[in-house]
Amino acid sequence: MGLCYCHQNNLVTRSSLPYYELPDPVGLRDSDGNWMQIPRISRTIPFGYVPNDYDPDILDPVVIELEALDLAKQYIKEYSYREVARWLSDKTGRTISHVGLRKRVSTERKRKNKASAYRKWIATYEKALKKLEELESKHTGSKEKDGGKEEGRATA
Numbered sequence: 001m002g003l004c005y006c007h008q009n010n011l012v013t014r015s016s017l018p019y020y021e022l023p024d025p026v027g028l029r030d031s032d033g034n035w036m037q038i039p040r041i042s043r044t045i046p047f048g049y050v051p052n053d054y055d056p057d058i059l060d061p062v063v064i065e066l067e068a069l070d071l072a073k074q075y076i077k078e079y080s081y082r083e084v085a086r087w088l089s090d091k092t093g094r095t096i097s098h099v100g101l102r103k104r105v106s107t108e109r110k111r112k113n114k115a116s117a118y119r120k121w122i123a124t125y126e127k128a129l130k131k132l133e134e135l136e137s138k139h140t141g142s143k144e145k146d147g148g149k150e151e152g153r154a155t156a
Contacts, residue, residue: 035061047096047104065092073105 028036048066049059072088081098089095
C-alpha cells in the first residue's frame, strides 16, 4: 500500500536527515584491562556503573559487578536468564531482571559483531585501495613518461 502524492513529498526518511550513530560505551576497558568511566547517555544507569560523586554526567565502574557480569555471560550458556539474573543479583547485591540481563547481553553481542564486521570491511577496503593505487601508478606513470618525452620532442 503506497502513500498518496501529497504525503510522498512530505515523507521524512533517514537519508534526508543528518544521522549520527554513536557507539554504546558500556563495557569499555583501557589498554591495561581496567574498566573505564563512561558518559551518562540516558536516564537509566547500566548495571555495573554508579554516578560519579563530582560529575553527574559521568558513570564510574563498579568492578565487582562488571566482573560478575562477565562471569554471568558464561553461565548463560548453561542456565536460563532468570537463574543467572537471580545469581547475579545475589552475588552483587544489585538487582537486575532477566529481561535486563538478556537485553544487555544481546546489545553487547550485536556491538561486538558489528565491530568485527567493520574491521573486516576496513581490511578489505585497504587491500582494494592498495591495488587501485598500484593500477593507477602503472597507468598514470606510463602516460606521464610518454607525455614528458613528447613534450621534450615538441619543444626541441
